[in-house]
Amino acid sequence: MLHRPIELAQFTSWAFTRRAKESGLLPSMGSIGNCSDNAMMESFWGRMQAELPDRRRWRTRIEPANAIFEYLEIFHNRQRRHSALGMLTPVEHERFYTTPTVA
Numbered sequence: 001m002l003h004r005p006i007e008l009a010q011f012t013s014w015a016f017t018r019r020a021k022e023s024g025l026l027p028s029m030g031s032i033g034n035c036s037d038n039a040m041m042e043s044f045w046g047r048m049q050a051e052l053p054d055r056r057r058w059r060t061r062i063e064p065a066n067a068i069f070e071y072l073e074i075f076h077n078r079q080r081r082h083s084a085l086g087m088l089t090p091v092e093h094e095r096f097y098t099t100p101t102v103a
Contacts, residue, residue: 051075 020026052071058064077090085093 048076051080 048068048071052067054067079089081087081089082093088096
């Protein structure tokens with residue numbers, strides 16, 4: 001089972017939001033106390049746990065980290081087609097919808 005490193009309440013706390021803004025960052029999710037804020041991340045975690053069904057015991061902490069990296073970079077971003085992106089992969093979607101900037 002994969003565990004998230006930080007409790008969800010920390011992401012929506014006033015202190016977290018204030019600290020992020022003071023650091024020049026914008027929190028990527030919605031407002032404090034909004035019950036649907038975490039729906040996207042919960043959906044992703046559920047999908048990853050279903051699509052990365054490696055049931056073996058890991059010998060080191062690096063092995064599951066590498067498995068998650070490969071899942072994200074190889075499968076999720078480059079091969080898995082997403083219905084929300086018109087059945088394109090995230091890489092294809094970004095390439096298709098990003099216009100090159102002229103320096």
